[in-house]
Amino acid sequence: MADAGAMEMAVEAAAFARERRAGRPPRSRMALYLLLGFSAGLPFYMFNATLLFRLTRHGVDIVTVGFFAWVALLPAFKFAWAPLLDRYAVPGFARFWGRRRGWIMLAQLGIAASLGAMAATASDRSLPLTALFATLLAFWTTTLEVAADAWRIELAPTAAAQGPLVAANLWGYRSAMVAASGGAIWLSTLGGGDSWGLAYAAIAVIAFLPFPILAAMPPTGEGGGRGVALATGLAASGTALLASGGIAAAIGWAGLRLAVAAGVSAKTNVTIPVLVLALAPFAALAALLPAIRRLAADAPARRSAAIGPYVDLFWSYGFQTLPVLAFVSIYRMGDVMALTLSHPLFNALGYAPAAVGVADSWVTIPASMAGVALGGWLGARAPLGRTLAVGAAMSAVSNWAFAWLARAPVGEPALYGAMAVDQFGHGFAGAVFVIYLSLLVNPRFPGAQYAFLSGFAFLLPRLLAGASGAMAQRWGYDGFFALTGAMSLAAVLLLPVAIRARPRADA
Template sequence: MDVTVMNGTGEEAQAASAPAATAGPARRILALYLLLGFSAGLPFYMFNAVLTLRLARHGVDIVVIGFFAWVALLPTFKFAWAPLLDRYDIPGFSRFFGRRRGWIMLSQLGIFTAMVAMALTSGDTSLPLTALFAILLAFWTTTLEVAADGWRIELAPTQAEQGPVVAANLWGYRGAMVAAGSGAVFAAARLDWTWAYLIIAIAAFLPFPILAAMRPDPEARGRRSAALAGGLATSAAILTLSALATAAVGWGVLAAAAGAGFSSKTNVTPVVLGIAMLPFAALAIALPRIRRLPAGADRSMNGLVAPYVELFWRYGYTVLPVLAFVSFYRMGDVLTLTLSHPLWNAAGYSLEQISMADGAVALVCSMAGVALGGLLAARLPLVAALAIGAVASAISNWIFVWLWWQEPSSAVLYISAGIDQFGHGFAGAIFVVYLSMLVSPRYPGTQYAFLSGFAFLLPRLLAGAAGAIQTRIGYDGFFMLSGSLSLAAVVFLPVIARARARRTEVPEGEEA
């Protein structure tokens, strides 16, 4: 098995699936997804948990800190640009390294430049500027995940094959999150926040030369040096344009919000819940027409809409409870990530203590949770595994209620962090396998991007209101509520268990 499968073409997928069918995913694929998980996990923590802690240490109001959680909404809408990654190449990079690797390399450059910009503005004297670079970091991190996810599903199409690959990917992802959280907080404690972001930016960029050194695409044209030069030039132009476009859109949004009287004192919870209901209402209106389409109708549609029509056609009205289920399942994980670090700060824990909780403790417990979750997802019926994961996720939130009422001590902090990381790692591994089983082999990247993005729409919308909710019910009330919402996903499991997709009747051999 050769690592040149990274271009994601059908030929490489077939080459990978042959040994996987008899001996499981090849070791090199597992190693590769460990690397890709690492690449995405490092920056994710830096625009999420580490940023909320940084803002809290700078005395930013808890409600405003909650608003910064909306930066993480960007991955929710990755389905909007996911089709572009399936249709277009990155000039220079893709010509030599293949389409999938080309997008990943561009994304890594975007991650590096955005994180350096966050380092240079680490004083947070201009919160709009902080938000701009955080959004750019979120965008390029998400783009990397989209490219990697589509390829993963092509290489491991069955439930049994997905388990090990997902576990390897999440080991890398959560391991990197732990390294980012622990390393950045420790660096901030000993140096400052600028150095914290610069160190993680360099670490996040390390996979780039590894990807560039791998064997080229079988259909590669030109020389490696020319491909790198052309890709870097193209990337510079794309990164500049994306930054300018993001700044323009952000300025417009802030101006509109100010004109509407929106501020940190506005009760945003009802608005958030109303927005969250809009996709369900729109889908309910569109479903009758989609269901009446003939089998295979998506083949004659525009490539930007065909993946979604095919998904809704296969599941019909069942897609509504499925989407409701996925919206609740990761609720606890998202809400914990939003306010756990401000809670630790408010409880009086030092940066050194938080660094240890985010480091060795979180790493060991997260890896154990991911490993056990991946194992159960491959061995148990998915519905049973999902039920166990929902309970584990709820407990992972409720442990913070216990922490809040204890006298601050390292033992209390480490126990709560360990249980949190184990439970959410466990539930996360099962959830990724479940989503991967919902997609069509014709549109793996786009459909997975939609499902995984939609799963975090409601949680991340509510996360933006987390600060406002906390001011009304306190930290203990907030984490009791977030755990209960995560457990509420089990209500949908009886419907999920009976969900059956319609078979798409197409001639044999046309699925590729």
């Protein structure tokens, strides 16, 4: 299957190269990544900002809402299962549509099923059930991203080639993300009552729409009958969905029992223990860095299916890895923190759900797409270091817009203005950042290494996001967003070192 996957990637990459040599924009690839971005972006807000808004509307206290932000920590650990996507294939789907597309189709089934379960439990009477289905939604959304990111890096190994694909992918991702949020909030207001079940069910249906489009595509794997491949893939997917649900439920049940036994409650400060546990695997690799640097080029640790991609990253960049990881860990700080408490801020200020729905759709979609377009264009043509610096400044201003909103007189123009600034700035920074991370990875391990770097990029922000409710309670929303904007701007201090990082010559 590895040889078949390599052949599949070679064919795709050759077609992509021919398009570029012919002077034509890679329209087919851009359309594909617009679709994949839409597929991944659609469910993202549904386990993040929209869910937090839903919980606040149901009277859940702000500290507990902050704990739910830790569901978004799961993507930070996608490196734990990313090597599986490089090593194994989904039966049926992969044989006909290829390994990468097979995983994407399985992930879409998981996304639709998880959203359906969240619709069925939309009353939030059982917060453990809400947390379980939100975690499953985060898992399958992240799995889709891992497969799509690996495919993109294999198809486009240079900054010039990455620019159009990244822009198309983020157009789909961010527009679907904010449209789903605005659409879900608007649907929740229908009938004059609490219609969150309808909102999540509608997003589940829309999230499933790309599946038949992918299933109708011509074969890219070893061929065989489309009907047999589809039936086999659906059977394998059903088994995978049941297994993932059972494993998540068992882990969640055990975690809750341990938390209760330890006396953890909504009033307990668990930020430091969670921080220590989450950083442990990364700290272990950093501690082993001197030994990793001394490994031979053909050392077994570098060839291991489980840890090889991550050992290779530290082996290739050496001590440069540390400032690179520090840079990526704070660059997107503002984006994550703004996402966590922006909607609770709107609720606290008294904005109606209908106004928030308009802000999340008609205002933010064009602003986000404009930011992504400019970021992708400059990232492919201008010096990357300068563009990253501009992105950090824009991310800071985006958060400061919410600090201003917290003190401004309540009015829809103020809300729409703050949201437009936020989405434009974070769209620009996001596009440039994806290009930067994509150029750091070894083409031998595109899925796993990109998963590691992009996961670590959001680890510290999402850890802090779990304590965001307590922070806002202490300093107020204006103080909270002023601080997180300053954190984003601090990335510029590490940029001169991070942008010069190069892999060793014998890598």
